[in-house]
Amino acid sequence: MGQSLLRLAPERGDLDVVAAVSGSKPTQRVVDGVPQFSASEMHGVPAFDVAVDFSLPAGFDAILALCAERGAGLVSGTTGLEPAQLAAIDAAAARIPVLSAANFSLGVVVLADLVRQAAAALEGWDCDIVESHHVLKKDSPSGTALALGASAGQGGAEPRYAALRAGDIVGEHLVQFTGLGERVELVHRATNRDIFARGALHAAARLAGRAPGRYTLRDLVLPGRAEATGA
Structure with missing residues (x-):
């Protein structure tokens, strides 16, 4: 995701990449005009308005703390966070604008x-969520599956989950509602990871400069949803 973000960011005229940070020490200090830093050097990065984070739970605390310290926004796609880390996001949202999402696809928002x-509408029907991802994905069910389950719960359903890890599947999510003699299936399939990077970059451009609070991708992408909630 980091490489995709760096490759696609120049497509936008409303974003300038001031630094790239990775877990390991960079082999080059500047790549295509972008300064490179290791996570241990994060406090040395230049000033920024918003950070885009696609790391692991172990690396999340440091970027959240840096954003809070500098008063910068944070767009994070890191999944598998611990309850304490989720609570830290809520605390930080009192000081900075924060968007933490499991999936940055507009299609998943819809x-x-x-x-x-x-x-x-389908009260009493069974609700099952089946998600498929590549063999290297660690968290299960996926963050997106859990988010879809939360949406189902808001409608009164009690979702069950199943997960498949196979090959190089980018991401597929099936939400199935089953009644007597009929079934409704809602499916989203991602065939290219660039959709997630483009969505995160779009969110970053929309989040920069906003008031502190917890934002959702829907707040920033869909018309008429511009205000933070839960701040």
């Missing part, structure tokens, strides 16, 4: 709305 509507 899918979540459809799932909530279907759950509310």
Whole structure:
């Protein structure tokens, strides 16, 4: 994701990349005009308005703390966070704008709305969420599956989960509602990881300069949803 972000950011005229940070020590200090830092050197990065984080839970605390310290926004796609880390996001949102999402696809934003509507309309139906990802994905169920489950729960359903890890599947999520003699299936399939990077960059451009608070991707992407919630 980091390489995708760096490759796609120049497509936007409203973003300038001031630094790239990775877990390991960089072999080059500047790549394509972008200064490179290791996570241990993070406090040396130049001033920034918003950080985009796709790391692991072990690396999340440091970037959240740096953003809070500098008053900068944070867009994070890191999943598998511990309860204490989720609480830290809420605390930081009192000082900075924060968006933490499991999936940065616009299609998934729409899918979540459809799932909530279907759950509310199909009272008493079984709800099952089946997610498929590549063999290297560690968290299970995926963060996106859990988010879709939360949407189903808002509609009154009680979702069950199943996960598949196979090959190089980018990401597939099936939400199935089953009644007597009929079934409704809502599916999203990602075939290219660039959709997640583009969505995160779009969110970063929209989040920079906003008031402190917890934002959702829907707040920043869909019309009429511009205010933070839960701050």
